[in-house]
Amino acid sequence: MAATTLRNTIPRALRSASAPLHHPSVTAAATQVRYNTQSATDARSPFAQAGSHRTTKIPDFSKYRGGSTSGNKVFQYFMVGTMGALTAAGSKALVQDFLVNMSASADVLAMAKIEVDLSAIPEGKNIILKWRGKPVFIRHRTAAEIEEANAVKIESLRDPQTDADRVKKPEWLVMLGICTHLGCVPIGEAGDFGGWFCPCHGSHYDISGRIRRGPAPLNLEIPEYEFPEEGRLVIG
Ligand code: FES
16 A cells, blocks of 8 residues: 555646646746845845936026027127116106206296396495295495394394395395294384394394394395496395
């Protein structure tokens, strides 16, 4: 019995050993073994190869690029310079137009100055002119009035000013005819000091237009004026 079993087992083992390796079961087993062997020795991800297959493609812009970097920079500088020059020119034109529009017109400038013929004003008399919408007093003073104006003690004045500070020529007194209290127009050759009197609240000005009594705080204002030639006065 044992000899029979041995006789059957040995030929079967030999047949198994000589079975072809390309049998499907043998190939699968071999692949499995190879994979297991590789996994055991190399721990790389099964997706490691995914990077080699790109799914996005960057377009080629090279044909839109200039020939050289320096050429591109020259073009950029040219464009920046041109745009800057155009902007500056536009801004200048805008500001110039604005200033021209805002400046006074010729008729307004003509009204800004008035010219007076002084020969028409006799000594000891006043005239009243309108200049820039305000009254202007011009008095041709006598020698006695000039002396009286200079005799006043400056320290006694509310708004200390010498007569010489208020006139360019002693015989010609030029002032704005607006009371420095609340803006009334004073009356000439009136008041306690022989000058001007404001009836609104009782301010008295002397022959130099300085405040001497009453509520007005300041002397009558002196406008800009000049004598361009003898006998001619320009106010403004
Ligand atoms: S406005 Fe002249 S005194 Fe008041």
